[in-house]
Amino acid sequence: MKYQSQKIAWWFFATCMLLFTLQLVYGFIMAFAHAGMDGLHAYIPFHVARATHTNLLVMWLLAGFMGAAYYIIPEECERELMWPWLAKLQLGALVATGVTAIIGFHFNWWEGRKFLEIPRPLDFLVVIDVLAFIANIGMTIWKGRRMTTTSMVLFFGLLMAALLYLPGMIPTDNQTVDSYWRWWVVHLWVEGVWELIMGGILAFLLIKLTGVDRELIEKWLYVIVGFTFLSGILGTGHHYYYIGTPRYWLWVGGLFSALEPVAFLGMAIYAIAMAKRGGRHHSNRTALAWSIGCSVMSFVGAGFLGFAHTLPQVNMYTHGTLVTAMHGHMAFWGAYAMLVMAIIAYSLPLLTGRDLQNSAAATFAFWTSNIGMIAMTLAFAVAGITQVVLERRMGLEFLAVQSEIEVHFWGLILAATLFTVGILAYLWVFIRSGLPVGPVDADDSAPATVA
Amino acid sequence: MLSKSQARAFFFVGTGLCALAFVGLTVDTFGKIPAQTGQAQLTEQVIRGKDLWDHNNCMGCHTLLGEGAYYAPELTKVIDRRGPVFVAAMLRDPQAMYPGQRKMQQYNFNEAEIGDLVAFLSWIGKVDTNGFPAKPPLAQGNVGPAANRPVVFQQLCTACHSLGGVGGNVGPALDGVGKKFDAAYIGKWLEDPAAVKPGTKMPKLPLTADQIHELTTFLGSQGK
Ligand code: HEM
Ligand code: HEM
Ligand SMILES: [Fe+2]
Numbered sequence: 001m002k003y004q005s006q007k008i009a010w011w012f013f014a015t016c017m018l019l020f021t022l023q024l025v026y027g028f029i030m031a032f033a034h035a036g037m038d039g040l041h042a043y044i045p046f047h048v049a050r051a052t053h054t055n056l057l058v059m060w061l062l063a064g065f066m067g068a069a070y071y072i073i074p075e076e077c078e079r080e081l082m083w084p085w086l087a088k089l090q091l092g093a094l095v096a097t098g099v100t101a102i103i104g105f106h107f108n109w110w111e112g113r114k115f116l117e118i119p120r121p122l123d124f125l126v127v128i129d130v131l132a133f134i135a136n137i138g139m140t141i142w143k144g145r146r147m148t149t150t151s152m153v154l155f156f157g158l159l160m161a162a163l164l165y166l167p168g169m170i171p172t173d174n175q176t177v178d179s180y181w182r183w184w185v186v187h188l189w190v191e192g193v194w195e196l197i198m199g200g201i202l203a204f205l206l207i208k209l210t211g212v213d214r215e216l217i218e219k220w221l222y223v224i225v226g227f228t229f230l231s232g233i234l235g236t237g238h239h240y241y242y243i244g245t246p247r248y249w250l251w252v253g254g255l256f257s258a259l260e261p262v263a264f265l266g267m268a269i270y271a272i273a274m275a276k277r278g279g280r281h282h283s284n285r286t287a288l289a290w291s292i293g294c295s296v297m298s299f300v301g302a303g304f305l306g307f308a309h310t311l312p313q314v315n316m317y318t319h320g321t322l323v324t325a326m327h328g329h330m331a332f333w334g335a336y337a338m339l340v341m342a343i344i345a346y347s348l349p350l351l352t353g354r355d356l357q358n359s360a361a362a363t364f365a366f367w368t369s370n371i372g373m374i375a376m377t378l379a380f381a382v383a384g385i386t387q388v389v390l391e392r393r394m395g396l397e398f399l400a401v402q403s404e405i406e407v408h409f410w411g412l413i414l415a416a417t418l419f420t421v422g423i424l425a426y427l428w429v430f431i432r433s434g435l436p437v438g439p440v441d442a443d444d445s446a447p448a449t450v451a
Numbered sequence: 452m453l454s455k456s457q458a459r460a461f462f463f464v465g466t467g468l469c470a471l472a473f474v475g476l477t478v479d480t481f482g483k484i485p486a487q488t489g490q491a492q493l494t495e496q497v498i499r500g501k502d503l504w505d506h507n508n509c510m511g512c513h514t515l516l517g518e519g520a521y522y523a524p525e526l527t528k529v530i531d532r533r534g535p536v537f538v539a540a541m542l543r544d545p546q547a548m549y550p551g552q553r554k555m556q557q558y559n560f561n562e563a564e565i566g567d568l569v570a571f572l573s574w575i576g577k578v579d580t581n582g583f584p585a586k587p588p589l590a591q592g593n594v595g596p597a598a599n600r601p602v603v604f605q606q607l608c609t610a611c612h613s614l615g616g617v618g619g620n621v622g623p624a625l626d627g628v629g630k631k632f633d634a635a636y637i638g639k640w641l642e643d644p645a646a647v648k649p650g651t652k653m654p655k656l657p658l659t660a661d662q663i664h665e666l667t668t669f670l671g672s673q674g675k
Contacts, residue, residue, distance in 0.1 A: 047510075047520065050522075112505040117511075176487075223461065233466070233472075234469055234476075242516065242580045243518070244579060317585065394589045
């Protein structure tokens with residue numbers, strides 16, 4: 001870290017840690033409800049827990065992306081952030097908006113649209129907040145000493161993410177139209193522009209951690225994000241099979257979304273290849289583990305498990321079952337949660353001057369959380385497949401099937417406990433590293449070897 | 452070998468073409484949605500129902516058009532499956548309709564609001580969803596006896612009772628019930644279960660005299 005203003009990133013990362021922890025609490029509430037223990041129903045009914053769980057997830061990931069941008073952009077552009085005060089203000093406003101939304105959910109104040117539950121007046125605040133963020137990093141890049149591909153990919157990913165929030169706000173009376181626009185946000189985020197953000201952050205981390213030549217890394221970055229959009233844009237069609245839209249989406253969506261795993265596979269091969277090629281042994285092995293882990297787990301969760309239910313013949317029976325929850329967990333974890341964990345693990349020693357990344361706790365956090373998440377995915381998978389067979393294929397009553405699969409939610413709770421232990425270890429390392437100090441002197445600026 | 456500028460060109464051309472195709476398909480889709488969803492039947496009442504659906508976040512437990520949460524039944528075809536009478540009773544008092552089961556939120560809707568929600572669910576049930584949800588291909592009930600059961604039995608009673616191995620498990624299975632009780636008893640039971648057996652979990656259902664007659668005839672013959 002070379003610039004004073006990069007310090008702001010720490011506050012965003014601390015926000016991530018807080019919201020993430022809270023997200024897990026609500027996850028447990030839902031898992032217990034599924035297992036037949038809904039003692040909290042009178043205070044936090046399932047729909048409240050769910051909206052809180054998923055909105056906290058999106059909120060902490062966005063805070064993580066913003067923190068990552070505030071860390072990466074000054075370094076890539078070789079100048080201080082344009083308006084550090086605006087970054088602080090913008091973080092405060094984001095947290096205030098988020099907390100208001102979460103409290104509102106508990107009082108039946110929301111829009112019943114999955115993932116976009118935030119009530120309309122708060123939507124506008126989110127948009128203004130994100131625009132302030134975009135302006136801040138945009139001006140920094142503009143006034144910077146160099147304009148790298150990595151910073152541009154990251155910037156456009158964030159800009160497009162902000163713009164794509166808008167279709168979700170188009171008012172309509174028709175449920176089909178409502179759902180059509182909702183996917184422009186949800187799908188085009190996670191299977192489109194967020195992948196640009198992922199590509200940008202991973203490229204930065206790989207340049208720093210492996211020492212492979214920037215030109216080579218950035219060239220392949222273009223190829224991978226090229227594949228992302230080639231498949232991901234028309235791949236939106238895999239959500240338009242059965243919602244009252246024309247039949248041609250069955251083959252458009254089926255064909256293009258079936259190609260989406262290629263981009264994720266590309267990302268995994270790219271990260272592993274660069275790590276092998278790099279002659280440099282960066283001391284932060286944990287950050288490298290999270291970076292490569294991110295690319296591999298996103299291929300498994302998004303690519304492989306996404307493909308498993310994306311063909312229309314399969315989706316007819318799995319649509320809207322726990323199979324989707326299985327995929328949703330591993331995909332969000334691999335692609336985006338691990339990405340934020342990677343950038344935090346990388347930047348923390350450089351922000352605080354205390355390097356605990358090679359401690360036993362840091363290694364433990366990586367393995368325990370990942371093994372826990374794999375076990376959670378298996379529990380969801382068994383519950384989901386059983387539900388599909390009994391309810392969708394054999395026609396048993398919904399509730400009868402749910403009591404049949406209750407036991408798998410006890411499995412989920414066990415797995416989630418393991419996962420949570422891993423996350424607590426990560427949090428412990430974060431807290432022990434202390435508060436951010438000024439620029440930390442570390443040999444971390446330029447690649448030592450050229451491939 | 453591929454150069455960086457070629458890689459960049461691949462990115463921009465590919466993305467541009469796909470985005471263009473996507474916008475084109477979207478325009479075409481919006482031309483077709485009104486006919487496919489029955490936009491003309493979107494009455495004031497249906498729209499009020501959709502607003503209630505949104506503002507109460509029913510999607511936080513249920514799926515509709517296969518989207519939402521996985522805690523409660525898929526509702527796109529609920530009016531076909533259960534009929535408007537059952538759905539209205541459910542919205543009036545969810546706990547009474549599924550005693551001792553997983554809990555639905557008690558909203559205390561008034562009758563007008565219940566009418567709006569039922570209208571909304573009836574409208575969505577007629578949207579052409581390209582065949583979703585599919586008929587269960589391995590179901591036993593698709594062939595044989597299910598065909599000649601009274602409609603009211605299929606809609607109201609199978610939510611809680613099974614017959615021939617198909618149906619809910621809130622109440623006891625009704626196989627052979629005609630051997631257990633005579634038609635007169637079943638008739639009295641259906642008029643008001645609590646009057647026959649105080650504290651029972653079976654709710655008093657909104658049945659007409661004709662329906663009770665139809666049901667007693669049907670159930671009285673089970674197991675004979
Ligand atoms: C990192 C990337 C991804 C993330 C975070 C992700 C996450 C999710 C989530 C949360 C849902 C549920 C959405 C809702 O119902 O509102 C979903 C649905 C779905 N995803 Fe993904 N996904 C990713 C990539 C993919 C890929 C690459 C594919 C296909 C190869 C795919 C296929 C699907 C399908 C078919 C559904 C619809 C499931 C249904 O019909 O219920 N996803 N995804
Ligand atoms: C303590 C650990 C966790 C538990 C017990 C848990 C449990 C659950 C449960 C029960 C649901 C609701 C499924 C339903 O509608 O019936 C859910 C939804 C969801 N959770 Fe978690 N969760 C946990 C951690 C996470 C993490 C770490 C992530 C992201 C990385 C995540 C992302 C999601 C998403 C995206 C959904 C919506 C899925 C969909 O709509 O298909 N959860 N979770
Ligand atoms: Fe998708």
